[in-house]
Amino acid sequence: AQSVSQHNHHVILSEAASLELGCNYSYGGTVNLFWYVQYPGQHLQLLLKYFSGDPLVKGIKGFEAEFIKSKFSFNLRKPSVQWSDTAEYFCAVNIDTGRRALTFGSGTRLQVQP
Amino acid sequence: DAGVIQSPRHEVTEMGQEVTLRCKPISGHNSLFWYRQTMMRGLELLIYFNNNVPIDDSGMPEDRFSAKMPNASFSTLKIQPSEPRDSAVYFCASSATGTDTQYFGPGTRLTVL
Numbered sequence: 465a466q467s468v469s470q471h472n473h474h475v476i477l478s479e480a481a482s483l484e485l486g487c488n489y490s491y492g493g494t495v496n497l498f499w500y501v502q503y504p505g506q507h508l509q510l511l512l513k514y515f516s517g518d519p520l521v522k523g524i525k526g527f528e529a530e531f532i533k534s535k536f537s538f539n540l541r542k543p544s545v546q547w548s549d550t551a552e553y554f555c556a557v558n559i560d561t562g563r564r565a566l567t568f569g570s571g572t573r574l575q576v577q578p
Numbered sequence: 579d580a581g582v583i584q585s586p587r588h589e590v591t592e593m594g595q596e597v598t599l600r601c602k603p604i605s606g607h608n609s610l611f612w613y614r615q616t617m618m619r620g621l622e623l624l625i626y627f628n629n630n631v632p633i634d635d636s637g638m639p640e641d642r643f644s645a646k647m648p649n650a651s652f653s654t655l656k657i658q659p660s661e662p663r664d665s666a667v668y669f670c671a672s673s674a675t676g677t678d679t680q681y682f683g684p685g686t687r688l689t690v691l
Contacts, residue, residue: 564626565611566611568621
């Protein structure tokens with residue numbers, strides 16, 4: 465079964481700092497990759513997704529992620545974070561075999577200090 | 579579009595009581611998912627339906643949990659009897675045919691005393 469690892473459990477940054485959150489998955493076949501964000505007290509919202517094509521995908525709110533197949537990674541980046549980016553970020557994967565459910569990582573709590 | 583709708587948003591009940599959580603997927607979406615979020619286990623899939631048919635219920639914890647989808651616009655997740663360890667946020671999500679992007683509802687925060 466596939467699994468998703470997010471190694472950073474809690475990240476604290478100052479405003480304007482650059483962000484990179486790691487995500488690794490374990491599955492050798494074709495995968496679809498997602499980053500979701502959960503703001504305090506709210507539901508999960510899709511930040512970006514990768515299905516195929518250009519491995520560098522851009523999402524909402526200035527976020528981007530790069531799919532590196534050789535490293536089984538899909539790291540999330542933002543060049544300059546804002547206080548409003550304080551949230552929990554989840555990486556998710558589903559394998560491209562018709563099983564449509566997502567497997568989520570454990571999440572990374574990002575705290576941006578003003 | 580109203581998005582995925584879940585009710586109730588908060589539920590507090592006593593151990594042993596029956597709990598029913600409800601979900602209305604986005605109109606036109608044919609897949610519906612139930613997830614549970616806890617501090618200990620994170621986000622985990624409980625069950626998902628495709629065209630109202632349960633496809634994968636391997637995440638359902640035990641027989642106390644059951645889910646139904648009587649039609650394309652409504653699903654329920656029932657816990658009977660409830661236990662304190664069932665306390666969690668339960669999310670419903672839906673996706674459209676031919677896509678794997680899931681849209682989540684606001685969740686139901688369940689507390690079992």
